[in-house]
Amino acid sequence: xxxxxxxxxxxxxxxxxxxRYPQRAERRxxxxxxxxxxRPPLGxxxxxxxxxxxxxxxxxxxxxxxxxxxxxxxYERQGPDENDLETAHRVGTLLASKGDRLLFRSEVRGETxxxxxxxxxALAVLSxxxxxxxCFGQHFDAxxxxxxxxxxxxxxxxxxxxxxxxxxxxxxxxxxxxxVTHHLSSEET
Numbered sequence: 001x002x003x004x005x006x007x008x009x010x011x012x013x014x015x016x017x018x019x020r021y022p023q024r025a026e027r028r029x030x031x032x033x034x035x036x037x038x039r040p041p042l043g044x045x046x047x048x049x050x051x052x053x054x055x056x057x058x059x060x061x062x063x064x065x066x067x068x069x070x071x072x073x074x075y076e077r078q079g080p081d082e083n084d085l086e087t088a089h090r091v092g093t094l095l096a097s098k099g100d101r102l103l104f105r106s107e108v109r110g111e112t113x114x115x116x117x118x119x120x121x122a123l124a125v126l127s128x129x130x131x132x133x134x135c136f137g138q139h140f141d142a143x144x145x146x147x148x149x150x151x152x153x154x155x156x157x158x159x160x161x162x163x164x165x166x167x168x169x170x171x172x173x174x175x176x177x178x179x180v181t182h183h184l185s186s187e188e189t
Contacts, residue, residue: 059103060136063120070124071145079162080125088122095119128162 074080080088094115095102102115123140126133132141142162146155 057103057136059116060138062116063123063136064138066116066120067123067127067140068145068148070121071127071140071142072149074124074128074142075146075149075158079158080128084121084125087118088125091118091122128159130163 074084098106098111098115101108101111102119106112106115123133123135124142127140127142127145132139132144134140143155143159146158149155150158
């Protein structure tokens with residue numbers, strides 16, 4: 001006897017909730033009918049496969065948070081060294097062979113995280129180059145990043161110390177000629 005009354009009560013509650021929360025019921029119905037999208041075919045551009053652009057992806061957003069923190073860590077170490085540059089170079093080769101595992105998640109536990117961390121470190125190292133580096137629709141420039149932490153003057157001073165004289169203020173030929181001229185004048189004396 002109690003069971004039919006409870007069934008009637010729960011039916012009434014369900015109907016009442018559907019009246020009160022029609023959007024929730026519609027969302028649930030739509031979610032249950034959505035199909036799971038397969039990975040886009042190799043070589044397909046993201047926009048043709050119905051996927052959002054890589055610049056607005058979770059990867060780009062995560063890199064926008066991770067790279068500045070790594071730039072700060074490199075600043076605390078007095079900038080990148082030769083080993084950092086060599087490691088960054090190897091990351092390019094690694095991404096060429098395993099980039100899909102970074103974009104679409106690897107089946108091997110921890111591999112995607114390792115690739116992400118290597119990429120973020122490489123971008124942080126390369127951001128110390130004159131003008132920075134662009135990747136996934138974003139621009140990473142160590143001087144601009146450090147200016148946010150320490151101010152423009154300190155960032156400029158530090159980056160000039162790391163890479164030498166700023167390449168943007170003088171052409172490369174002038175810098176080479178001045179070096180040769182200085183070298184020749186010191187030999188004559």
